[in-house]
Amino acid sequence: xxxxxxxxxxxxxxxxxxxxxxxxxxxxxxxxxxxxxxxxxxxxxxxxxxxxxxxxxxxxxxxxxxxxxxxxxxxxxxxxxxxxxxxxxxxxxxxxxxxxxxxxxxxxxxxxxxxxxxxxxxxxxxxxxxxxxxxxxxxxxxxxxxxxxxxxxxxxxxxxxxxxxxxxxxxxxxxxxxxxxxxxxxxxxxxxxxxxxxxxxxxxxxxxxxxxxxxxxxxxxxxxxxxxxxxxxxxxxxxxxxxxxxxxxxxxxxxxxxxxx
Amino acid sequence: xxxxxxxxxxxxxxxxxxxxxxxxxxxxxxxxxxxxxxxxxxxxxxxxxxxxxxxxxxxxxxxxxxxxxxxxxxxxxxxxxxxxxxxxxxxxxxxxxxxxxxxxxxxxxxxxxxxxxxxxxxxxxxxxxxxxxxxxxxxxxxxxxxxxxxxxxxxxxxxxxxxxxxxxxxxxxxxxxxxxxxxxxxxxxxxxxxxxxxxxxxxxxxxxxxxxxxxxxxxxxxxxxxxxxxxxxxxxxxxxxxxxx
Numbered sequence: 001x002x003x004x005x006x007x008x009x010x011x012x013x014x015x016x017x018x019x020x021x022x023x024x025x026x027x028x029x030x031x032x033x034x035x036x037x038x039x040x041x042x043x044x045x046x047x048x049x050x051x052x053x054x055x056x057x058x059x060x061x062x063x064x065x066x067x068x069x070x071x072x073x074x075x076x077x078x079x080x081x082x083x084x085x086x087x088x089x090x091x092x093x094x095x096x097x098x099x100x101x102x103x104x105x106x107x108x109x110x111x112x113x114x115x116x117x118x119x120x121x122x123x124x125x126x127x128x129x130x131x132x133x134x135x136x137x138x139x140x141x142x143x144x145x146x147x148x149x150x151x152x153x154x155x156x157x158x159x160x161x162x163x164x165x166x167x168x169x170x171x172x173x174x175x176x177x178x179x180x181x182x183x184x185x186x187x188x189x190x191x192x193x194x195x196x197x198x199x200x201x202x203x204x205x206x207x208x209x210x211x212x213x214x215x216x217x218x219x220x221x222x223x224x225x226x227x228x229x230x231x232x233x234x235x236x237x238x239x240x241x242x243x244x245x246x247x248x249x250x251x252x253x254x255x256x257x258x259x260x261x
Numbered sequence: 262x263x264x265x266x267x268x269x270x271x272x273x274x275x276x277x278x279x280x281x282x283x284x285x286x287x288x289x290x291x292x293x294x295x296x297x298x299x300x301x302x303x304x305x306x307x308x309x310x311x312x313x314x315x316x317x318x319x320x321x322x323x324x325x326x327x328x329x330x331x332x333x334x335x336x337x338x339x340x341x342x343x344x345x346x347x348x349x350x351x352x353x354x355x356x357x358x359x360x361x362x363x364x365x366x367x368x369x370x371x372x373x374x375x376x377x378x379x380x381x382x383x384x385x386x387x388x389x390x391x392x393x394x395x396x397x398x399x400x401x402x403x404x405x406x407x408x409x410x411x412x413x414x415x416x417x418x419x420x421x422x423x424x425x426x427x428x429x430x431x432x433x434x435x436x437x438x439x440x441x442x443x444x445x446x447x448x449x450x451x452x453x454x455x456x457x458x459x460x461x462x463x464x465x466x467x468x469x470x471x472x473x474x475x476x477x478x479x480x481x482x483x484x485x486x487x488x489x490x491x492x493x494x495x496x497x498x499x500x501x502x503x504x505x506x
Contacts, residue, residue, distance in 0.1 A: 160348045166312055167343035168363035168411065171335060178366060182353045 048230050054221050061217030062238060068134060068213050069200045069242075075139035076199065077192070080146025087151050098147065105144035110205050113141055118209045134206040134213075142199050149195065153188035154180075190253040197243040197250070204239075214238060262323060262419065262450040263288050264309075269318035271304050271474075279304040281474040282318070291451045293461035293482060296471040297497065302454040303346075303423050305471065309452060310421045311337045322419065339367055342412030342420040347428040349408045350396040356407040357383065357392040360414050368415050382410040386440060402433030406440055413444060420444065422453035438464070458501055462486040470494050 006019050039046070051058065086098035105113065117137050127133045157180055165175040207216035215235065222231035264287055271280040280301045294302045307313045309320060314329035321327065327337060343349075350359050357379050364375035383392045386406050391399050399407065405425050412420055422441065426434040438457060442464050445451060455461055461468060461482060468482040470493070478485065478494045489495040 158348060158352075160345055161351065163312060164343075164345060164349045164351065167310060167338060167341075167345075167349075168415075169335065169339040169367040170363070174366055178362065179351055179353075183351075186353055 044229070046230055046233075047227075048234065050225060050227060051230070051234055054217075057217055057221070058214075058238075061212065061214040064131075064212055064217075065200065065203055065214040066242070068131065068138070068203045068206065068211070069196070071135045072138040072142060072199050072203065073196055075135060076142040076146050079139055079143030080150050083143060083147035084150035084154060087147065088154065102144045102147050105141050106148070110141050110202060111208065113137060114205055114208050130209060130211045134203070134209065134211040138199065138203055138206060141202065142195060145195055145198070146192065149188050149191045150184065152191075153184040156187055157183055187257065190250050190257055193246055193250040193253060197246045200242050200246075201239060262290070264292070264452075265319075265321040265324075267319045269305070269308060269315045269320060271301070271308065271313070272316045278474050280308070280315070283471075283474075283476045284318075285469065285476055285479060287467055287479070289450070289452075289467040290448075291445050291453070291465040292467045292469065293465035294452065294454045294469045294471060295456070295458070295461055295497075296469075296477070300471050301474040302471050306421050306423050306452065306454050310341055310343045312343070339415070340418045342409075342415065342417035344405065344408045344412050344420070344422040344425050346424045347401070347404070348396075350404055350411070352396055355393050355395055356388060356399065356403075356410075359396075359407060360411045363411065363415055378414055379410075382414055383407075386410050400433060401429045402436050405429065405433075405437045409437070409440060409444070413449065418450065420449055420451045422451065422455075424454050424456065427456055456501070458486070458498070458505070470497070472497075 005016075006022055009019075083098045083101060086094045087102070089095045089098075114137055117140070118133055122128070122133050127136070161179055161183065162175065165179045170178065203213060204215035206213060207219055210216060218231045218235045222228045264285065266283050266285040269280055269283040270278065272278050283305065294305060296302055304313070308315050311327065311329070311334045314334075319326060328334075350356075351362065354362060357376075360379040360382060361372070361375045364370040364378060365372060370378070380389075380392070383389050386409070388403060388406055388410065391403055391407070396404055396407075409420075409422075409425070425441070426437050429437065434457065438460050441451065441453070441460075445464055453465070465482045468478075468480060468485050469476060470478040470485070470491075472493055478489065478491045480490075485494065486498065489498055
């Protein structure tokens with residue numbers, strides 16, 4: 001009976017932590033065994049010890065990725081919010097500008113946008129600070145996704161909420177501030193948190209224009225000592241330390257929201 | 262309270278006439294608006310509540326004309342309590358916060374006095390246990406009672422209710438109707454759109470019967486129920502009362 005409880009999900013043990021933890025460990029171990037077995041087959045020996053000598057550069061790169069991601073989060077939220085408002089605008093030119101923006105940036109690979117925008121638009125307009133150019137490119141890209149998330153959030157506000165706000169005597173500014181925005185934030189927070197994880201991962205593409213962030217740091221280190229695999233395995237782990245807590249937080253927010261409906 | 266309607270019409274953009282020249286003068290305490298679905302009852306109530314403007318015609322209460330421009334309406338809506346059919350509570354606020362928000366942000370109460378008004382009302386309406394719950398955690402009947410509490414907390418001159426019980430099962434319907442009846446005994450002026458004929462007959466002194474956007478019949482509630490003057494009302498009542506015990 002205990003064996004069954006440990007391995008099989010049913011309505012009784014859904015909330016139990018023991019089978020959960022136990023099976024997560026099994027999954028992780030299996031995953032690692034497969035990886036290690038593949039390495040064994042190739043007859044490779046890994047040595048991670050050299051990473052310690054690069055600890056300051058790695059820390060700097062890590063900090064740069066965090067800074068890049070946070071700055072891009074702020075700018076892309078602003079862009080996404082404006083674009084979502086523009087999308088609903090009654091002025092057609094503004095509405096279609098937003099639609100074209102979203103379609104273009106969601107419909108093309110980021111690698112193309114990075115090159116095109118940095119070397120053509122960036123050069124033409126004299127944006128030569130690579131960090132801020134990177135923030136801008138990443139924000140424009142992620143802003144298109146955030147725009148859709150926020151547009152969905154605005155669309156999910158029921159008409160009765162606005163009518164009730166009117167009925168109790170709120171002015172339109174108050175309705176936006178006290179009723180609409182808090183509800184949009186509550187509803188879009190899970191998706192926005194998930195998008196933040198995407199921003200962190202996508203920021204790695206900025207290494208293509210030599211923004212010195214985590215991936216670029218690792219690229220430089222591996223180019224100097226040819227320990228490619230050690231470098232990239234470690235890189236993956238570093239990104240996971242950032243994205244995993246966010247992913248957990250997203251899960252938590254989602255479960256809270258699904259309960260409300 | 263005296264209500265005066267002069268040729269009130271409402272045409273929506275798709276050209277269907279929701280209301281077609283309603284003219285009505287009456288003194289009332291509790292006025293029930295009845296009639297078949299889609300006849301324009303809710304549209305009329307929204308016009309009376311200042312939520313939408315009539316396409317033409319005039320509305321006045323106690324001789325004061327209602328001006329349908331946003332500047333006047335903002336002030337007008339403050340004096341009126343409005344309860345919707347369902348989902349009128351703010352989703353992101355608890356029952357207590359739903360009552361407090363208009364008091365603080367519209368009526369200028371301090372936070373502490375708004376809280377004490379809210380707590381008193383929740384207590385009186387038997388909702389103390391649910392005061393910190395969000396709308397989705399309350400039953401339909403509790404939601405409507407909170408909505409009524411929010412509407413009367415600001416001491417409105419007139420309470421408007423748009424089919425407040427039509428989304429509820431019979432047991433919950435009665436708890437909401439009992440509450441409205443209690444407010445009636447307190448002397449609050451009420452206009453409600455309802456399908457609860459028993460309530461319209463016993464608890465409402467006046468009646469408007471609206472069909473296809475027109476005022477088909479009106480008068481004292483008790484009298485119209487016992488001796489409807491038109492074939493339309495007689496037909497409607499025989500239909501809605503068919504299965505009454």
